[in-house]
Amino acid sequence: MSALLEVQRVSKRFRGLLALDNISFRIEPGSIFAVIGPNGAGKTTLFNMIAGVLVPDGGAIVLQGQHIEGLRPDEICRRGVARTFQLVRPFPALSVEDNVLIGAMLQLPDVRAARMRAQDVLRQLDLFDKRARIAAELTLPDRKRLEVARALATGPRLLLLDEVMAGLRPAETDRMVSILRDLNRESGLTILLIEHVMRAVMTLAAHVLVLHHGALIAQGSPAAVVREPTVVHSYLGAEAVE
Amino acid sequence: MAAIYVNVAVSGLLTGLVYGLMALGLSVIFGVVRVVNFAHGEMMTIAMYVAIVAFNTLGLDPLVMAVPLAAVLFALGYALQAGLINPFINRPEHSQFILLVALALIIVNVLLIVFGPDARNVQTSYAFDSFALGSLIVDATKLYAAALSLVIAALLFAFFRFAPLGKAIRACADNYTGALVVGLDVKRLYALTFGLGAACVGAAGAVLVLLIDVTPALGPAYTLLAFIIVITGGLGSMPGALLGGVLIGLTEALAGLLFTPSAKSMFSFGLLVLVLLFRPQGLLGKRA
């Protein structure tokens, strides 16, 4: 089975700092893939390169056989990669429904059809009842779900989630995890998450990648990765591994 | 033949220093408070008219008026920032623009109502004096104006570099939240900074009446010029404002000589477009 996304020997340098050093991995379609590591490990840099915000200095990023490194963010979205932002950015003055509507319009130029799809997505993300509310008025967990809904409405093959669990209480985290798991199971949506919240990573991800100082130090199933000495030493700490 | 060019260039350079002082005010205001002062030139026009009135009624030389005018404009600027603009810090950008555009509109037209559209100027006793250095002839008024501008600019630099208050203001500019966290009264410092920027404009205005005729319509023209200078020199860079001023002064003077005088500002616009496209941070600016 060919990979949905292949990151091939990607590196990025910021002046003197080597943020990412020769990173390679594959994401199979239909899987949930997590990237973890301490702050400054290069997770966001990697994320931004896949999303088109940054251009790699070396290597390639291939989406189902097509090179996407160096493409603009909007071009990448049109190829089927949607993303959320770490600090959520809903369109504040627009309603919840209109936020998602704008996402849906990528594939459905007709406003009415797009609105119907938006409503479907809102139902999936449990935001249908709040669809008339103004985005700026929502609580953080709701805004996070709105961000996911909006990205989802663009009909992506790959969904990139940037620390989507940050700031959520355990109950809210569980809710988000179950929504994402359902999405993945029902529609086969491939998900790449950057996460610090291990609770979410352990229950969601089938595959985990660990970055540290720009290098890939471990890769594998969550259970395996979490026990690797290098990972424990650099990131988790012995207490985290029960 | 070359002598004409040199004379014009020197004249442009000196005038440019005065422009630089005016633009310095804008640079300080934008660099620290992040306010886009669309009423900058208009504020200067107020100073210019006060200088003219002072000269005509009290016989006070504009060079002497520079200091009291700076003080008056300081108060005006402080009040403006503290009273009107500070509440706008968190509003969308265009709200702030419109606020200042509205003020500019009011200022220009109140001046028009009070003073009428006709040009006014001052005729000092030394208005026609000049100094000769070989084939170089320098207007006394331009020299005094430029010298005073330099002195005031130097004072401002020194203030920001060495005075505790000046350093506090720079801290605010560098890091708003950080400044709050260490207990600086940011709003008061903003008002102070706007006042300082306005003071520059007040002094520049006083000095400029020696060089040009004053009409209310100068307000918008000088606002635009100040922006061109500051963008060219580098928004947020104080030396950049002076450099930009000199550059624009030179360009205008030489363009006026080589082409028709009325077309000289077109070159400034051309320069602006080039800077915006290819080096938006300006010649000496730091922010990318």
Next chain:
Amino acid sequence: MPRNPLAVLPRRGLMLLAILLAVLCALPWLAGDYVLTVLITILYFAFVGQAWNIMMGFAGQLSLGHAIYVGLGAYTAALLYVHFGIGPWIGMLAAIAIAAACGAAIGFLAFRFGVAGVYFAILTIAFAEFARIGFDHLGFLGGSGGLFLPVANYARNDIWNLRGSPMMFYYVMLVLTAAALVLCHLLLESRTGYYWRAIREDEEAARSLGIDTFRYKMLAVVISAGMTAIAGMFFAFYYNNLFPEQVFHVSRSIELILGPIIGGIGTLFGPIIGAFLMTGLSELMQNLLASFGLDVPGARQVFYGACLLGVVLLLPDGVWPWMAARLGLSRPRA
């Protein structure tokens, strides 16, 4: 089944609109020439404000040099008429093309090179000033002495050449303004309108949803410029004389943004309400001053400045949203 765009407006709103339209249509038979000329001015500012609103209110780009499009449109249409006898409605097409090209140039320069916010505003001012000085020096365009259109007698109404009575101009402007309203409504309700709102709210987030923000910003600028040029054409044929100093001056640019800002940026009816308020109230003020024997040049502008100040401080979203809320017409969408 195509969706009925009128279904979006609340019923009460549609009724009020219909009544207003009926009154405006009947007005020339009820009012004198003076009121008619004031209304022509109001409708002109409503139209041009609507055009500016597309760039600012819909796409979030602040243009403070919009007079350049009025000027380009006016001069293009006037020159074609004066030198080649081409009627204004054909000339208008050329006017739109030229203004749109200018807008595209400014937009391209700005958006390709990341010139935004205050820098974009300054850029637009500089371009308008450039045009003002440039046209002043171009003798064959009339230069600073002005370009004059041959004035025909007002008794005959010639719509094709736009020579005629104030009533004719009134109806022309009314139709144009109504058409502008309909166009803006259709744009707002289309995907383009939604994408514009997304870009205005958060450009980077918009890009992450697949929106080619460069393309849509350019579209806003080009449509706005082209529409403004139509107003320019009207300006030329109504006033019959063009002076660069007047037409391209920064105060023209400021004048035409008063309506939308006071009425409400980004709203459909804001520019219209704003134009009515601004021109209407300032006329009243002028008449009031005149009745005291005062002729104060500059008073009108001070009034405008004060209104702008008032709106920005007290009703930042504009008068129309406030009014609409009071009339029970508001919807949650911005």
